[in-house]
Amino acid sequence: MKTAFSSKDFHETFARPVYRKVEKLIHRRVESSLEHEQFSTERKHPVFFVDLPTRNVSMTIGGLLPGQLTNRHRHTYETVLYVIEGKGYTEIEGQRVEWEAGDAVYIPSWAWHRHQNMSETEPARYIACENAPQLQNLGVALREEEGRDL
Template sequence: MMDRHFQSADFDKTPPNLSAILPERLAHRGVEREEVRNAYSEERKHPVYFVDLPSHAISMTIGGLNPGGRSNRHRHTYETILYVLEGRGYSMIEDQRIEWEAGDAVYIPVWAWHHHVNADQAEPARYLACENAPMLQNMGRLAIREEA
């Protein structure tokens, strides 16, 4: 990673070629075997496991919804793509109900109010969430989340 921050007048200093810089960690094993971040999960009313890898542009979490459970209504300045690992339910994105089940992907646009519901009263739902929050954080604290 470069320690230098470029400005608009530095466009001519863009290097003509790149070298791969490998971080110390390239894998996070047993993501769901680790403890959830309790305060974060409790605030959101469902378990969230953080994938801890050194990406500067995207983040990944694995979320779960208990049978019949739902997340808080919220919005954020980063995009999210959910991939449903197991279960069935729906997401309310603004005023649209988007049904989902295992194998589906759902897009959450920037600043759209939304929440997720597990429609199954007996089985949990699990999903993988990919977000561009780190990129916005690295651009100057532009990743903002608001709960309803």
């Protein structure tokens, strides 16, 4: 099977699903793993990557300390947050979307956003699913922190 195509090969690129065996099907004890230092430092809150060989979607577990407000940022990939603990809000392009455990929040591509834990005593945690790997594989994944150049 051909692995690289050029424009002259368009007639050869029809879908042919193929199962590809991967070595890793489970990531045990995700939150016991090390945090990704650069990512969590940049976001200023704990972020745990689910390390599985996906090509199109990613999953992370994010945490917000009591009262914590993250930096405003945006990215070319979509995000769906599922809140597993706590109460807070996500500001998306100036619109405040309040959430609590059990809620899911959609963050559109390239929307400025940030997250706030509204409790001064309890942490908040969420699972974030994104299509970042898909865009990274296409070479079009961008992420920007407010006040920084791309």
